[in-house]
Amino acid sequence: MDSSKQVLKFIVFWWLVFTFQRVLFSIHHADLVLSSGWGEFLGVFFQSFRLDLAMIGFIALATLPFWLLYHLSKGKMRKIVWQVMKWEQIIILLLISMIHVGEINAYGEWMHKLSVRVFNHLINPDEVFRTATGANYFFFFLYVFLEMLFGIKVLKKMFRFEPSHSVSPIRNSISVLGMTVVLGGLSFLSARGGWQPIPIGINSAMFSVNPVLNDVSVNSTYFFLHSLRLYGKVELDHYLEEVTLEESNEFTTEVLSYTADHTAVFLAEKRPNIIVVVLESWAADAISYSGLHDGTTPHFDKMISEGVYCSEFYAAAGTSEIGNAAIFGGYPALPQVSLTMHPEKSRKLKSLNQTLKPYGYYSSYLFGGDLKYGNIGGYFLDHQFDKVMDEKDFDPGLERGVLNVYDEDLYKKFLQEINQTKEPFLQIAFSGSTHSPYDIPEKWKHFWKGDEAGIMNSIRYADHALYEFVENCRKEEWFEHTLFVFVADHGRTTPTNQNATAASYFRVPLLFWGPLITEEFRGFDMDKIATQSDFVATLLYQMEIPSDDYPWSRDIMSPDFYPFAVYSSSLGYGCKDEDGDMFWFMNAERFTANTFSEEQINEKMDKTRKYLKVLWEEFKAL
Template sequence: MYWLLLFALSRAAFLVYHYGLTVTLSGGEVVRTFVYGARLDASAAAYLCFVPFALLIAGSTWRRLPVGKLVAAYTAVVGLLVALMSTADLELYRAWGFRLDSTPLQYLGSPGEMAASAGSAPLGVLGLVLLSLLLLGWVLYRWLLTPLPPLPPAFPLIRAVTAGLLYAVLLVVPLRGGVQQIPVNQSDVYFSAAHPFANHAAINVPWNVAQSMPLRELRENPYNYMPDSTAARMVSELYKVPAQIAADSAAGLVTTPKPNVLFIILESFTAKLVGHLGGKKGVTPTLDSLARVGVSFEHLYASGDRSQKGIVSLLSGYPTQPNTSIIKFPRKTAQLPSLAQSLGNAGYSTSFYYGGELAFANMKAYLLSSGYRHLVERQDFAQKEQNSKWGAHDHVLFRRVLQELRQQSKPFFATAFTLSSHEPFDVPGQNRSFDNQDEETFFRNSVAYTDHTLGQFLQAARREAWWPNTLVVLVADHGHQLPGWMPVYEPRKFHIPLLLTGGALNPAYAGRSVATFGSQTDVAATLLSSLRLPTTDYRWSRNLLGPAPAAAPGGFAFFCFTDGFGMMTPRGRTVFDNVSRDRLTTDPVLPTQQRQGQAYQQRSFADFLQK
């Protein structure tokens, strides 16, 4: 209770200090910053309470231990740190636009620079806030925690220790934010699509600092293969296509000037199971039939191997990182361009549909900051519809999308993300009791199920009034090791489908197969160019319907895996290990392509660090 009240006071100080931003919020939004923020507050409080609980347990076994004084000393030290962080955060937020994390710790070795940075801060006001928080903390402590009630003389030692241990174990529940499957993270306190400041106000500063500590080492670029100027020039040449040529090449894709866009992301859809891409026949008849009447891309590769990486690559046209993901850093993702923002600025309504929990991997924070105004996730489905371990199966998801698109204002940009083909592949109607069925069979069946429900959804969508004016984008979030359990670096694991279809697709494009090599990052520029919208903010994305750059005839695709990268072109494939600084396959060495991949790795990670 002490820490929860102290955190509430700190949040109140934050809202008052930034009054100019607070007045833009409604009264309900101000209240929700406290309600939603309570989850991170409780998590931080649970962490801070472990030491007092340990002292209480020790005091139960050794009655002469001055538990009250030790708890008071601990609370004083930690309370001072919390007050200092909360006060520093007030002015740093004004300068940086994000809540305090471990970033300032990099300046501890440069006290002169730190002092210079604080030169313009209102130190008198901040000092007053600090003293106020310390005074209020002292008052709360005197009110709630003194005197510490002594243990009754007749209370048995075993009973006291058992009770203490039980309470300590119960701290795990608020520590992880509840009993749900995914531990609490920043996404759980993001609630406002219109006001990022409201989401930021709900963040608990001590929790944010502690959570970002393991990420502090990401300050230096370990992928320096060449002079930065050389790397920058090589990467620039990979995207050097005359802007007008690139725009004109896709201008005739749609028949209407401002079509709806239905963007469907298919979980784990690997090309190894897609018939028209050379995969197993009969698993994806829907995608295979759409390839005959729409636009199919033969050589598209996922940027990474996880959903959170694929989402950013697809929706922001941004490359992945080998050992982390930018989605873990909300202050970095806030600087990325996004399709939702670009289309929202063009007058589109924006929505995102997912049958699982958007708090997973911090996706909710990313989606809200990227411009989505309407989110539907697991908690928005009835309990009986949450018929999967991850949430609502894909047929339930598509049914919800179909219902809501009828009422959604036009034009719309609606994104649906499937989940049934995610482990453990427990799709409806699948009998898992047969001994001859292995993991590959379950995975294949789950992909077939999603493909089938997708076909049913599109068949129903063709009868809707919005269909003739709609472009549908179908693409996977990443590939999969199955079938075949390929190595993590195997390029075929990253090969995924990309299809364009819908009532707004120009019939002249029906059945077209695009042979150029491309990456998930290129989907954004391809879509925006087709809609005659600017793509200048998408520096890592190129129009796949336009001419390939002279530096990479036939196009290129760059992907990352754990501490390594791959570079795919029509000339061959390069797979490189960043640790051993050597290639991982026996493919012929392509020196120019390897240098291009190294330059891309170096520059893309440098860009990530600078955000």
């Protein structure tokens, strides 16, 4: 058989298997799947293709050694290798079928895709046997049988053994080895989703505000293996065993408790339009308002003097997906954990748009790059944003950088989207030009020199683009009834700080600005040590909307707000309070940043671990 035909048949075979699985799932859960209508349901079979192809790439990499051996052998050995290769596919088919059928059975109760969480139940077989119903057993074995029957029938139909051809052994070997290298490269490329800088993720198959359709679309085996990879990285119990849950609860309650009624209200209207600009990588130190660098953000500095600013505001972590979840979901960060990569957990938590929805708010999210990174797009779709847009929604003819369209073009589209929206609205844009490799127009690249020229020049450009956006907003009728919020997703190193674990690395801007800021609070600095997860409760208090759905979020304007921020990374965790800051590198068991005295450090470590202990126990239970 011609090699190209074999490859095509291999792809078609596994695509048919995955499609059959979706059909079976959709029949079993027809009431959930069809709740959005037939048109959106059919989109599942188109949106799922890229992730299916990635999964096929992984299977191909596992098959390639046998394919090579098959084409290099002849006679009886060739037939043996053929049988081994066929049985490999059947075993893979069985594993894939068991994962998918387990998902079908569990979905009605869990309402999310099957993840390694299932092992928490399988280690206690008695629990499984006691909770499983007769129908669970029946459908499990029935669907495994149907999926295996379908797969084996198609496998036999499409692939048949062929004896070796009479070709020169040397010529055949060279040809086969060359083809193997090519196929290996193509399989790897398929597995990572293409040439783009960021490999494919589960977000690539998500397209609907209906989470069930997203779950049908996302390849079940890919998702399961993805959750297995994440699970293996998380070992927080070991690092937090020095504090008990009881004492941890006591301290965390103290941190999260504050006066829920006060008169520090800076918002003139209770149901304003809300525009949030998430500023990529804006470290507070890079803003000229900090006094460390002159002239980087003259326009933003002026807005600070007109709005309500938090000069001691800290990012929850150092990546965009964690920052977005903390800002809009009011949920802090854990070391080694990204909430957006766990849809089965994040869906159980509210986000700001869901709280505002009953008050008539329309919500949208716009990014000029690819939202599959960190499953950011999937997170916002899962939380029922009315519209989620990324680079696919921009004019392909726009001049752009490696990762994003330029900020000025992002804001032009953002303004267009706002003008097409009915009030009140929650409109969010995520900038990108300040992300390495700093996609900015050439004329803006020469303000700053040295190692940090990229970030500093890009922030100066971003400040100008933001200023033009705000000036254009002033011309619109809705401007007078709009609250603007500018907040960074995370910080970064700057010319004055090269330590990626120091508090200044995590310190980022939070600014409430616009015509709705009351006169007495213009130029006001909240000046309290707070974190991204505190944004939601602070905003909702100003709107006189309860924030009970965000127990980890605190109102920064409260008079007895506890000045304490915890931040995390994949390597460790740190804290900032009025006495100083520290960061603990977990694997190396050492401090990579510490300004506390010897007498203070043990107490600060203890408090940080207590906070994380409660958060981690809650996260595991989600």
